[in-house]
Each structure stands twice: as structure tokens, then as C-alpha cells.
Amino acid sequence: MSGIDWYLPIIWAAILATAVIMYVILDGFDLGLGILFTTTREESYRDDMMSSIAPFWDGNETWLVLGGGGLLAAFPLAYSIIMPALYIPVILMLLALILRGVAFEFRWAAKPHHRAWDWAFAGGSIVAAFAQGLVLGGLIQGITVEDRAFAGGNFDWLSPFSIMCGLGLVAGYGLLASCWLMLKTAGPVSAHARRLAPYFLIAVAGFAALVSLWTPLRFPHIWERWFSTPNIFFLWPLPLATAGLVLFVWRAIGRGADIGPFLGVIGIFLLCFAGLAISAYPYLIPASLDIWQAAAATSSLKFMLAGVALLLPMILGYTFFVYWTFRGKLREGEGYHF
Amino acid sequence: MAFDHVLVSRLQFAFTITFHIIFPAFTIGLSAFIATLLARWVFTKNDQYRDLARFWTKIFAISFAMGVVSGVVLSYQFGTNWSRFSSTAGNVVGPLLAYEVLTAFFLEATFLGVMLFGHNRVPRWLHLTSSIMVALGTAASAFWILAANSWMQVPVGYELRDGVAFPVDWLKVIFSPTFPLRFAHMVIAAYLTTALVVLAVGARFALAGRFPEHARTMLHMGLGLALVLVPVQIFIGDQHGLVTAHYQPVKLAAIEGHWDSNEVAPLVLFGLPNEKTQTNDYQLAIPNLGSVIITHEWTGKYPGLDQYAPADWPPVTPIFFAFRLMVGIGFALLAFVLWGGWLWYKSELAMNRLFLRVAANVWPFGFLAIISGWMVTEIGRQPWVVTGVLRTADAASPISLQTVLVSLALFILVYGVIFSTGIYYMNRLINAGPTPPVVKDETGLPSRPLSGAAEAAHHAAHEPERSATAS
Numbered sequence: 001m002s003g004i005d006w007y008l009p010i011i012w013a014a015i016l017a018t019a020v021i022m023y024v025i026l027d028g029f030d031l032g033l034g035i036l037f038t039t040t041r042e043e044s045y046r047d048d049m050m051s052s053i054a055p056f057w058d059g060n061e062t063w064l065v066l067g068g069g070g071l072l073a074a075f076p077l078a079y080s081i082i083m084p085a086l087y088i089p090v091i092l093m094l095l096a097l098i099l100r101g102v103a104f105e106f107r108w109a110a111k112p113h114h115r116a117w118d119w120a121f122a123g124g125s126i127v128a129a130f131a132q133g134l135v136l137g138g139l140i141q142g143i144t145v146e147d148r149a150f151a152g153g154n155f156d157w158l159s160p161f162s163i164m165c166g167l168g169l170v171a172g173y174g175l176l177a178s179c180w181l182m183l184k185t186a187g188p189v190s191a192h193a194r195r196l197a198p199y200f201l202i203a204v205a206g207f208a209a210l211v212s213l214w215t216p217l218r219f220p221h222i223w224e225r226w227f228s229t230p231n232i233f234f235l236w237p238l239p240l241a242t243a244g245l246v247l248f249v250w251r252a253i254g255r256g257a258d259i260g261p262f263l264g265v266i267g268i269f270l271l272c273f274a275g276l277a278i279s280a281y282p283y284l285i286p287a288s289l290d291i292w293q294a295a296a297a298t299s300s301l302k303f304m305l306a307g308v309a310l311l312l313p314m315i316l317g318y319t320f321f322v323y324w325t326f327r328g329k330l331r332e333g334e335g336y337h338f
Numbered sequence: 339m340a341f342d343h344v345l346v347s348r349l350q351f352a353f354t355i356t357f358h359i360i361f362p363a364f365t366i367g368l369s370a371f372i373a374t375l376l377a378r379w380v381f382t383k384n385d386q387y388r389d390l391a392r393f394w395t396k397i398f399a400i401s402f403a404m405g406v407v408s409g410v411v412l413s414y415q416f417g418t419n420w421s422r423f424s425s426t427a428g429n430v431v432g433p434l435l436a437y438e439v440l441t442a443f444f445l446e447a448t449f450l451g452v453m454l455f456g457h458n459r460v461p462r463w464l465h466l467t468s469s470i471m472v473a474l475g476t477a478a479s480a481f482w483i484l485a486a487n488s489w490m491q492v493p494v495g496y497e498l499r500d501g502v503a504f505p506v507d508w509l510k511v512i513f514s515p516t517f518p519l520r521f522a523h524m525v526i527a528a529y530l531t532t533a534l535v536v537l538a539v540g541a542r543f544a545l546a547g548r549f550p551e552h553a554r555t556m557l558h559m560g561l562g563l564a565l566v567l568v569p570v571q572i573f574i575g576d577q578h579g580l581v582t583a584h585y586q587p588v589k590l591a592a593i594e595g596h597w598d599s600n601e602v603a604p605l606v607l608f609g610l611p612n613e614k615t616q617t618n619d620y621q622l623a624i625p626n627l628g629s630v631i632i633t634h635e636w637t638g639k640y641p642g643l644d645q646y647a648p649a650d651w652p653p654v655t656p657i658f659f660a661f662r663l664m665v666g667i668g669f670a671l672l673a674f675v676l677w678g679g680w681l682w683y684k685s686e687l688a689m690n691r692l693f694l695r696v697a698a699n700v701w702p703f704g705f706l707a708i709i710s711g712w713m714v715t716e717i718g719r720q721p722w723v724v725t726g727v728l729r730t731a732d733a734a735s736p737i738s739l740q741t742v743l744v745s746l747a748l749f750i751l752v753y754g755v756i757f758s759t760g761i762y763y764m765n766r767l768i769n770a771g772p773t774p775p776v777v778k779d780e781t782g783l784p785s786r787p788l789s790g791a792a793e794a795a796h797h798a799a800h801e802p803e804r805s806a807t808a809s
Contacts, residue, residue, distance in 0.1 A: 055451030058406060062447045066439045068413045073436040076428025083417025083424075084735035090418055091745045094411045095752050101407035102756050105400045109763035150421065154741050297429040297504045304433045311440040315448070318471075322451045325459050 008302065009295035012074040013284075015308055019070055021273050023063035025176070025266055030057045032177025034100050034125020035170060037118060039196055045189050046118060048330055049177075050104065052184045055326050057104060059319060061097070073304055077148060078284040078294035085143040085150045086135050086157050093131035100124030126170060133169035137162025140215065140276070145288040161214060168207030172269065175200035179262040182253075186329045197253045197261060205246045208272055212239060215279060221287060222279045235278065242271045344734040346742040347419040350749060352716075354411050356709055357753050361405030363708050366480060366525065367532025368398045369446075369473035371559070372453075376466045385774060390552055391469075393772035394536075397764050399454055404760050406447065408753070419742065420723070423733035427724050430496055430505050431486050434512070438482035446475025480525055488517035490724045491715070492585045503727060515585050519578040520715075526574065527711065530567045531704025534671075536560035537678075539768055541697035544688050552772045554688055557697075561682060564675045572668050576631070583632050583640060586725070589718035591643045592654045593661045594628055595621075599642040603628030608662070611654040616644065652720040660713040667707040674700065 033049045040046065053060075072079040083090060103121035107114045138157030145151060178200055181193035216223040226235055245267045252260030282290045295301065372394050379387035413435065416424050424432075452460060452468035460468070489495075495510025496503045505511055537560025543553035583590045591597075595606045597616040605627035609618030629638040643651055674696065681687045688694075719725060723733045 055455040058403075058450050059444065059448035061406070061410065062439065062443050065410055065413050065443055066436075068410075068417070069432070069435045069439045072413075072416060072424055072428055073432030076424050076432055079417045079428065079432075080421035080425035080735075083414065084419075084421045084737050087418050087735070087737050087741055087745070090414055091748070094414060095748055097410060098407040098752055098756065102400075102403050102760065105403045106756075106759060106763060109400065109767065110759075148425070150736055154738055296432060299505050299508075300429045300433050303505070303508050304436050307433075307437055307440050311444075315440065315444045318448050319444075322448050322456075325452055325456055 005298060006292070008298060008305070009074075009291040011305065012070075012295065012301055013282075013291045015312075016067065016070050016074060017273075017277060019063050019066040021270065023060070023067055024273070025269055026056070026060035026063060028173045028269070029053070029176040029180040030060055031100070031125040031129045032173035032175070032180070034122050035129065035174045036177050036181070036193070036196065037122035037125070040192060042188075045192060048185050048189045049181065050107065050121070052181065052330050054104060055322065057101075059322065061101070064097075074296055074301060075284055075291065075294040076296050078289055081143060081145055081148075081150045081285060081289065082139065085152060086138050088154065089131045089134035089138065089157060093128050093135065096124040096127035096131060098124070100128060125173075129170045129173045130166040133166030134158075134162045136169065136276075137165030140165070140280070140286065141219075142286045143288060145285065161218070164207065164210060164214070168204070168211065171200055171203035171207055175204050176262075176265055176269070179249075179253075179265050183258050183262045184330055194253060194256070198250065201246065201249055201253070204268070205243075208242065208268075211272075212275065219279075219286070225279055225281075238271060238275055238278075242268060242275075245271065341739075343737055343739045343742050344731055346739060346746055347734050348730065350419060350742060350746040351415060353746065353753070354408065354415065354749055356712070357757065358405065358408040358412060359708060359712060360705055361401050361408065362476065362479070363528045363531050363705065364535065365398060365402050365405050366473075366476040366528035367530075368394060368401065368535075369469065369476050370529065371532055371536060372398060373466065373469040373473045374559075376469050380462050380466050386551055386555060389772040389774045390555060393552075393767075395454065396767050400760055400764050400767070402450065404756060407756075411749075417735075419735050419737070420733050421735040423723050423728060426501065426728050426733070427490070427503050430489060430493075430503050430511055433505075434482050434486040434489070438479055438486075442475045442477075442479035442482065444475075445478065446472045449475070477525060480528070481521060484521040484524055485512045485514070485517055487715070488514045488520050491520075491719055492516050493724055493727055498727065503724070516578075516581055519574060519581055523571070523574050523578050523711075524708075526567055526571045527704065527708050530564060530571060530671075531708060533560045533563040533567065534704045535701045537564060538698050538701035541694040541700075542768070543771065545691065545694045545698060549771050550688075557687055558682070561675065561678045561687070561697075564671070565679050568668070568672050568675050572672060575665070575668065580632070586718070587641045588643070588646050588650060589652060589657070589714075590632070591641060591645075592652050592657050592718060593714060594632075595654070595658050596628065596640070596642045597644055599639065599645050601642065602626055602637045602639060603632065603642075605631065609658075611658045613648070613651075613654055650721065652718050657714045657718045660710040660717070664707045664710040664714065667703050667710075671700075671703060671707075 030053050033053060036049060037046055068079075071082070099120040100122075101124075103117045103124065107117035107121060110117055134157060137159070141157075141159060141161055143150060143152060144156065175197065178193040178197035182190050182197070185193070216226055225231060245264050249261050249264035249268065252264055280286060282292070284291055284294050372391050375387045375391040375394070378384070379391060416431075449468040449471040452465065453472050456468065457465050489511055492515050493503070494514050495507040496505050498504075536556050540553045540556030540560055543549045544557060579590070579593075582593075592611075594603060595609055595611050595618045596603050597618075602625075604623035604625045606618060606621060606623045609621035609623070612619050626636055629640070630636060632638070632640050643654070678687065678693060678697065681690050681693055721729050721731065723730045
């Protein structure tokens, strides 16, 4: 394999990984707020939760489209195998995202008869988060591939492991959202989030530990990756840093800090994601398809790389502009349309 | 046609994409209309334009949300239901869709936040700029989607290796032969559809004697745009037909109901295409006119369906009728806008109740024309998903019939609920009308309200800030 054919798929894997992690963090706190809807019956709390993300949710969800579209564009073979294999959780996620997406507008339009859209927002968010965990779990545990196509059954993705990943992601998004509320709101909503956050943190730490033990014990190639020498010497700081961050977030919540918990949780997500990436590399579908086998034509990857190099900094720039415009705590009455 | 996972996947794709196209078609035009209103407000300082922009922005927000959520579905369905299409054409189609996300989707979705919620946080010019960015994003999105679709219709600039398409010349891929006119036809259709909706709402208020100033502005802006765009659209449609005749002769033969290559083609106004006898039953036609339109010669001949194996025909009947519906709407709209133009010229536009009653009901016809036009395009490409490269029957995912049946049923259920509620809420917002923000004393702010009183309270709270940022 000549130089460029080797580098381009790696660059594209990194771009897609960036899109996925951006999505998980940004839409993570959006979906998490839907999860937190179930922790209160106060209409004003729910109003504030929704208003705190109303200007952002659409841009946040676009990273999911980049993840899906980018996978099709950069690794068409992986896309054509993963999507049918995970048909049921993917469709479930899409249906759930529809319900919670329209709820942003419909809930306000329906007032005062908006209870149904409260449920749509909460239910849609929880199901979407859980389905994303199922997708993750289904991917980690592997897909039956024959002759460059999916060759398994409808329910191959369903296992105790994938269900645990689903629950883990629900807890993770709930934690992100609690920290987002501490950052973006004041008063009783912020206090409510601060009371909830430690429970979510404990759950997240538990699930992270469980995945860290379960995956190497169940999948020999992951054991090999982490516990063979010399890998173990380089990799041991990763779980330790994660544990350190959990402790940091715990204290920051207790201290009443606004931004500390949110940044700390983003750090936890990044480290968990790095851990999963280290386990998977260089495979897109474990043990079946690596990034070079799945990569699109060199001409396609180059053509898109030019676009990404030019446009991604612009996208990050105006995304930052919008977050900057709506910086600070939620103001009274914010969330109203122009 | 067997009742299998391929057929149900086709039904699911047809259902989800038909539902989806309604909303982008509306938001492409509406975002440009709102940006125009805001620009007129900024430059004329006439608050009527701000009130209209506010009014339409609320409706836009609902429509945009429905467009976004139904659009995300499509970008995943290429994989869930059409995985062999993805592995065969992904090298070519994938980057076009990726460019759509990078140039359009992020732009519109991100600036939408400022457009909807940023009016009291940014100066007026920046709010206007944000709404222009949203309008540009929606149009750029159409550019890439139409580029991908046009390539699937008439693939060029690629080569096949082991049955997989590899791009050779990106400029040829993007600007494939049917792309320029197809893109123009779609974007104009979107602007025209929105113009008709604006006109209809103006007419509704004019009939009821509500908001007379705003109603007149909407009547003039809607009708003015439609007067320009309807003739242009008919001309572009005709040119698009000629391109189709050249590059997709089977599709054209099916559209025209033209079976016999040796026949000088009449223009078939009506008939029931009969694939068995290869004639049109109950045909009503104008002799020679078909040949004149396609070949520009009185006795010109062009290929009929008999030139091709029936296995390569698209289903004739649906596209035959969908095409006539689209063209029929086009000419009916031409008559309608000329009538309106004449009344406008005589300064009787806002007084002629018969015209206003027709205008108040004209809003669905742009949508109908768009959907029937897309049916012609997409059913007309059959039996191929990528013409000459991959047949639809070979493009589906290896999934079971039951799975797709259940997902289709769920899509119908969920879309049915959100479509009917969305339309209901939009209609309610329209009926509420373009109320100006009233400055009153500051009261409680329970939630984002729709009632006049709460609305007033909200603006009381924000008016000082707005004037501060605007000065």
C-alpha cells in the first residue's frame, strides 16, 4: 500500500471519530435533558431545560448527519454492512429523534395542552439514547460478514452487553445534561440538577468500569490490545485518568462549581471514547473489516478532504459564534421566538 | 412485482421522501421570504415588515423542525434499506451528500438558532445576516441533493471496477447533463410554492377584513413573485423535457405515452396507458403536437417504448398521470396569476372577492406539483436506481420482509401524527395573524406564549434591550 492510500483512511477515521464525539457530547446533553424531564413535574423546570438548548439542538443534531453521511462517503462498505445489521436500533433511534425533535416546536405551540409533547420529548430522548447505546454495543460485539455484505439475523445486535451499553449511554447523557443545567441555569433548576448529578455520576462510573472489564474478558483481541506488553505500559494511565476525573467531577458538583462538572464530564466522555477507539483500532467492524478495506476510492477521500479542510474550521467558527451569542445563564423569558 | 423486502423498502423510501420534500420545498422559499422581509424592515424601518417576519418565522420554525427530523431519516435509509446501492455508488454519491452536510446543513441549522432566538442578543444587521445564512443553506442543500439525484438519473464522469462505481471527473459528476435544469426547476418550484402560500394567507386575511395592511403586502409579494416565476418555470420545464428526451428517452416515451417509434407523435392530453396492447385506451390527443414539442419538426419522430425491452420500461401509468397533473397545475397557475396580475394592474386586487376566494385555496397546488414532478422523475428512472449501473431490485439490503413491514408501519404512524399536528399548529399560528409586539408593563413570564397578552409581556421585557443593541 502506497503512502497516501494508507494515510487517507486514517485521516478519515479521525474525522469521523471527531464527528461522532462532537455528536455524543453536543446532542448528549440535549437528549439528556429529555431524560431529566422525567425527574420533575414542574412545568417551569421543563421550560427552562428546553429553553437552555432551543437555539443549539438543531446544529448539535447535524453532527449525527455528518457521522452517517461521512460513514457512507468515506467508508461505504462499512456503512453498507453496519446499517442493515443494526436496522432495528437505527430505525428506533430515528423514530425517537423525530418525536423529540418536533417536540421542541410543538410543545410551545400546544401550550397549555402540551403534556403529550412532554412525553414525546422525554420518551423520544430516552429511546434515542438507549438505541444509540444498542448501536454501540452491537458494533463492539461484532457483525456477521460474508462476501463483503451483512449475513446475520435481524436480532444479532440484541444481547446483555448491548443492553448494558444502552443503559450506560442513558446514564451518561443524563449526567451531561445535569452538568449542562448547572452551567446554563440558575436558581431551583440548577439546584435540582446538582442534586441529581451525583446519582448519574455513580451510574456512569459503574457502567464504565463494567465495560472496561467485560470487553477484554469477552473479546480476546481487546484483552490482547490492553494487557499485552508493551501496550499495558502505555495504556494504564487511561483508566487511572478516568477515575481521577470522576473524583474531580464529584467534588466540583459538591463545591457548587458551575463549569467544572461540565468540563470534567466532557473529559470522561473523551477518555471513554479513546478507550473504545484503542480497543477497536484498526477495525470499523471488529475482526471483519478494517479501515483500509472499508475505505472509499482515493479520489473520493481526497475530494472530500479538501472540503473538510476548508469548511470544518468555518463550521466550528460559526458554531462557536452561536454558543457565544447565547453565553451565560439562561435569561428570564429566553427561548421565545423572534 | 413480488411482495418482498425490496418492494416494501421502495414503499418506505417513497413514503418517507414524499413526506420530507414537502418541508424543504416550503422552507427553501420561506427562509428567503423572511430574509427579504427583514431586509425591508432594516432598510425602510417600516415595522409592518418586522411583524410579518415574526409571523412567518413562527410558522417557519415548525416546518423547519419537521424537515430536519424527516431528513435525518433519509441519510440513514441509504444504508439500512439500500446497502447495495451504498456499496456500489457510495464512492460517488457519498461525497456529494457529505458536501451537503458541510456546506448547507450546518449553515442552516446553526444560524437557525440566532434567527429564531437571537433577536434581542445581536444587532439587527446580524440577525438579518443569520436569516440570510439560513436561506443560503437551504438552497445549497438543494444544490447537492439535486447533483446526487441527477447523477443517479444520468451517470457520467465515473468508471465501473468490479461492479463498483469510481469517480473519474468530479466536475462531470456534479454538473451531470440533467443537473442544471433540474436544480433550477426545483429551486424555482420551492420559491413558487412559498409564494402561493404567502398569497393564500394574504387572501385569507383580506377576505376576513383582518390586518388589511399586512394582507396587501402579502398579496403583492406573493403574486408579484408568482407572476415572474410561473412563466419562467413553464419555460424551464419545457427545456428540461428536451434534455430528458436526449438523455432518458425511455422515461420521455413513458411520460408522453408514446409507444410506436414509427408514429408521428400526437400530444396525448388524456388516455389510459395499456402496457399489454401498447396503446393508450380512450386517447384524447392533438395530432403532430407531440413531435413538434420534442423534435421541433412537424412530422419529426422520436423513439417510442417499442424501442426498448419491457423489462427496461418504467411503470408507464403512474408517470403518465403524474406528469399531466404537474403540467396541468402549471398552466392553471399561469391563468390564475395572469388574472391576478390584471386585477392588480386595475388596482382591484384586494377587492375582487372571487379572486381572493380562489387565491385563499391555491396554497396546496405548489406542493402537489412538486410531489407529482418528483414522482415522474423517480418512477421514471425505474427499473434502475442508478441508470444503467444498478437495478433497484439489486440495490436493497439483506434484511427480512417482516422487519421492513414493521418499520414502514411505524413511519406511517409517527409521520401521520406529526404531520396532522404540525399542520394544525401552523394553521392556528396563521389564524392568530401578524400581531405587532405591544409595549406594556412587565408581568410574569410563565412560558413562551402564543396568546396576545403573554406575548405583550414578553416584548415589554425585551424591548429596552433590543433598542439598546440596535442603536
